[in-house]
Amino acid sequence: MASYRGHLAFASALGFVTGGVAVSMCGFSATAGVMAAVIVTIGGLLPDLDSQSGVPVRELFGLAAVFVPLLLLQRISDSTLSADEKFLFMGGMYATIRYGLSRVFKRMTVHRGMFHSIPAMLIAGELIFLAYQNPVLRIRVLLGVATMIGFFSHLLLDEIYSVDFRGLTFKPNHYAGSAIKFWSPSFYASTLTWIVLGLLSWASWAEFVHHTEVLRANLLPTSLHDIM
Numbered sequence: 335m336a337s338y339r340g341h342l343a344f345a346s347a348l349g350f351v352t353g354g355v356a357v358s359m360c361g362f363s364a365t366a367g368v369m370a371a372v373i374v375t376i377g378g379l380l381p382d383l384d385s386q387s388g389v390p391v392r393e394l395f396g397l398a399a400v401f402v403p404l405l406l407l408q409r410i411s412d413s414t415l416s417a418d419e420k421f422l423f424m425g426g427m428y429a430t431i432r433y434g435l436s437r438v439f440k441r442m443t444v445h446r447g448m449f450h451s452i453p454a455m456l457i458a459g460e461l462i463f464l465a466y467q468n469p470v471l472r473i474r475v476l477l478g479v480a481t482m483i484g485f486f487s488h489l490l491l492d493e494i495y496s497v498d499f500r501g502l503t504f505k506p507n508h509y510a511g512s513a514i515k516f517w518s519p520s521f522y523a524s525t526l527t528w529i530v531l532g533l534l535s536w537a538s539w540a541e542f543v544h545h546t547e548v549l550r551a552n553l554l555p556t557s558l559h560d561i562m
Contacts, residue, residue: 338382344491345378345484352480366473370480373462376401377484380458381450381492399432408467448518448527450492455485457527460534464541471545489514 353371356362362370376397383394403410403424410420448454463478493514517524 338379341378341382341488341491342375345375345487348378348483348487349374349480352483356476360476362473362476366476369473370476373477373480374484374487377458377481378487380481380485381454381488383449395432395435399428402431402465403427405462405465406467412467448520448523450489451515451518451527452489453516453527453531455482455489457531457534458482458485460531460538463538464534471542471549 349371352374353367353369356370357364357367379394406427410423413420415423459478459482462481463474466474466477468474
C-alpha cells in the first residue's frame with residue numbers, strides 16, 4: 335500500500351498536469367487550472383479518510399473543515415442570513431466537520447471498505463460539482479472531474495502497490511483488488527453507497543438540465559423587439 339506522502343506526491347504531480355492540460359488544451363483560465371490542480375491533489379488524498387492512522391484523518395478533516403465552507407461561500411453569501419449569522423454558520427460548519435464528522439466517519443468506516451471504490455470516487459466528484467456554486471457550468475464540471483481524477487489515482491496507486499513485481503511473476507498480496515472495486519464484502523455499506531450515488535447522480539443531472547435551460551432562455555430572444 336502506498337504511503338500518505340506517496341499519494342500526496344503522485345496526486346500533486348497529476349494535479350499539475352491536469353491543470354496544465356485544462357489551460358493549454360481546453361481553454362480554461364489560469365485560475366481554473368490552478369483550482370483543478372489543487373482539487374486533483376486533494377482528491378488523491380480523500381480515500382485515506384478511512385485510514386486507521388490518526389495523521390491522515392486529522393489532516394484531511396482539518397483541510398475539509400476549511401475547504402467545504404469555501405466551496406459553499408457563494409451559496410451562503412446569497413442567503414438571507416445576516417452577517418453575524420453567516421459567520422456563526424461557517425464557524426459551526428468548521429467545528430462540525432473537524433471534530434464531529436471525523437469521529438462519526440471513523441466509527442462507521444473500515445479501511446479499504448466502500449470508501450476505496452469506484453462508486454465513492456463518483457460520489458466525491460458529484461459532491462464537488464453540486465457544492466461549488468459558479469455560473470460557468472464547465473468550471474463546475476472541471477472541478478468534479480478533477481476530484482475523480484485525483485481519487486482514482488489513489489485507488490490505482492494502492493492497487494499497484496498491492497502487487498509484488500520482483501522476479502518474473504506477479505505476486506498479489508492480501509490487499510490486491512480491495513481499492514478499485516464496485517462492491518465490498520459488506521452488503522449494507524455497498525447498498526448504501528450505491529443509493530447515495532444514485533441520489534447524487536439524479537441531483538447532478540437535474541442541476542445540469544436546469545443550468546442548460548437557464549442558459550438557453552438567456553440566449554434566445556423572447557420577442558420581435560429583441561431580434562431587432
